Amino acid sequence: MSRDFDIVIVGGGGAGLAASILAREAGASVMVLEADTKLGGATALSAAVMYACATSVQRARGIDDTPDAMYRYMTTLAGWECNTHIMRVMCEQSGPALEWLIGLGVHFPPEYLLCSGVDEVPRGHPSHGVADALINAAGAAGVEYALGTRVDRLLVENGRVVGVSAGGEELRAGAVIITTGGFGNSPEMIERFFPTAASHGDWTYAVHYAAPYIVGDGLKLGQSVGAGVVGVDCGLLLPTSGLGKWIEAFLPPWIMLVNTAGRRFMDESAPYAVSGYLLNSQADKRAYAIFDEPTLEKASQDMRFADPYHSGTAMPTWEYNLLRQSIENGKVLKADSIEELAAKIGVDSETLRATVEQYNADCDEGRDSQYFKAMEQRFPVRTGPFYAREVRACVIGQTGAGLDINNDAQVLDEHGRVIPGLYAAGEVLGCAVGKRYSGGGMGICNAMVFGRIAGRAAAEEALQYELEQ
Structure with a gap:
């Protein structure tokens, strides 16, 4: 031949x-x-x-x-x-x-x-x-x-x-x-x-x-x-805020993540080798990133969180200017109280309040008693306004x-x-x-x-x- x-x-x-x-x-x-x-x-x-x-x-x-x-x-x-x-x-x-x-x-x-x-x-x-x-x-x-x-x-x-x-x-x-x-x-x-x-x-x-x-x-x-x-x-599904069509891969460690029951279910700094699977195991396959005003002002402007792989290509989708713009256009929800925020994202207010109280107590003690997230950088959810953004694991990293x-x-x-x-x-x-x-x-x-x-x-x-x- x-x-x-x-x-x-x-x-x-x-x-x-x-x-x-x-x-x-x-x-x-x-x-x-x-x-x-x-x-x-x-x-x-x-x-x-x-x-x-x-x-x-x-x-x-x-x-x-x-x-x-x-x-x-x-x-x-x-x-x-x-x-x-x-x-x-x-x-x-x-x-x-x-x-x-x-x-x-x-x-x-x-x-x-x-x-x-x-x-x-x-x-x-x-x-x-x-x-x-x-x-x-x-x-x-x-x-x-x-x-x-x-x-x-x-x-x-x-x-x-x-x-x-x-x-x-x-x-x-x-x-x-x-x-x-x-x-x-x-x-x-x-x-x-x-x-x-x-x-x-x-x-x-x-x-x-x-x-x-x-x-x-x-x-x-x-x-x-x-x-x-x-x-x-x-395959691999990466977490995303849905605020833009970028490669996020990592959730910022400064958020508190809750499911639709209002409870935390993972270490928010978990590697994407497990974070997407954990997100998709939750009811409705979605969760909410919760943070407060001081966290927005300080943590979202700290670029150390943007590129943990030193690739020079990571897109800081949780950075300050984008979040401020997303608050203005309603993609990031804003509330004056935890109860109001719970109503906006459709979770039980008492459960979310209890979750926030436990998370804040852990931040005060410099530990995460539930999921053992490294707490060297402590960002409690304490001072309003309070913010929430839906998070899903749906960006295909690999089929x-x-x-x-x-x-x-x-x-x-x-x-x-x-x-x-x-x-x-x-x-x-x-x-x-x-x-x-x-x-x-x-x-x-x-x-x-x-x-x-x-x-x-x-x-x-x-x-x-x-x-x-």
């Missing part, structure tokens, strides 16, 4: 670029097809944090970490409702993948290491320029790419994927790697595969709304050749439904059998998250680990298959 390239990669984001570099290193010719007008995908839009263990960056901070420890954390957080063998591969290969990025020139400052989940070991590695480093390395390796090229069909012969069709043009290859990302910009796909997100209606949007082709193309392509879909209604793969990133059919010639990596996978998102940086971890695996394994298969023909 004649072929145009050894490997065709559908999608030019982080996973696709990583795959292309490894495939070239293995001696394969590579073409990357990207529907957008630029490379980088969701990786270029992210805060560029990578979750990884046993890294030189950790060791520079005197941190001893292992793949076993990372695996125990991830599977425990997911309640074992996850693909354990895929999790194991991610844990074992996360460190080597990060070291590989360092070799490409990406800098991960040791002083910025943080616990980006609810683990006790810092595994969140903030950085800058991951996408740029991948783009440069792919170019240097001789990877070819075509922008503005949206693949609409996989070519199959004798049960094997042998290429793609885009705009009526066919491109034949020894193997195809799907790295098209998730489906966060497709309302129809969200309705079908992420019903919890869809339940929030017009509040719902994805963090990568600036990447218009993250609409589930890879999932559809895989299904068209019988690929199995796993991870339905899994979790997608293709199933084995440890070599080969796509599996509905019966768990390998589809010859087809590989996948990145957010298009449905087996790399489980019921809980482990922590900030898992998206890039997935993209780098399985992108590298897919590139290497696909090149080996494509070159071997050519020899056998």
Whole structure:
């Protein structure tokens, strides 16, 4: 069979670029097809944090970490409702993948290491320029790419994927790697595969709304050749005030958060690895951020709360000017008393009053007797006017439904059998998250680990298959 390239990669984001570099290193010719007008995908839009263990960056901070420890954390957080063998591969290969990025020139400052989940070991590695480093390395390796090229069909012969069709043009290859990302910009796909997100209606949007082709193309392509879909209604939903279409991720630690019963239900400073799940477990899947006038004046003007990942990209949606404007236009509710505020948000006034009294007493004592929020910065709800803003967890940080793969990133059919010639990596996978998102940086971890695996394994298969023909 004649072929145009050894490997065709559908999608030019982080996973696709990583795959292309490894495939070239293995001696394969590579073409990357990207529907957008630029490379980088969701990786270029992210805060560029990578979750990884046993890294030189950790060791520079005197941190001893292992793949076993990372695996125990991830599977425990997911309640074992996850693909354990895929999790194991991610844990074992996360460190080597990060070291590989360092070799490409990406800098991960040791002083910025943080616990980006609810683990006790810092595994969140903030950085800058991951996408740029991948783009440069792919170019240097001789990877070819075509922008503005949206693949609409996989070519199959004798049960094997042998290429793609885009705009009526066919491109034949020894193997195809799907790295098209998730489906966060497709309302129809969200309705079908992420019903919890869809339940929030017009509040719902994805963090990568600036990447218009993250609409589930890879999932559809895989299904068209019988690929199995796993991870339905899994993924990451970030909390939001709904005051603007921005990436918030974190609730400000200075609010008091109550559910529709008027009770607190979480540590307001909880990482987004758990906060969104807690919000969506409440009645009506919503809550209210409560604060008073002195807190508005002082805390909302403290920019230390705006960018805990040191990404330089966080949007301070709870900052002073926006809140003042939102009070004026009625999006943030204002009241002269707790009882009046309770009436405006529709919760029982006695319950809310009791919640406020307990919270204030804890602030006075410098502790949180209920949820153990760090109380170094104390912001009681005591001096009117009082304010409330509805909060939901409905911003899609990552979709979790997608293709199933084995440890070599080969796509599996509905019966768990390998589809010859087809590989996948990145957010298009449905087996790399489980019921809980482990922590900030898992998206890039997935993209780098399985992108590298897919590139290497696909090149080996494509070159071997050519020899056998």
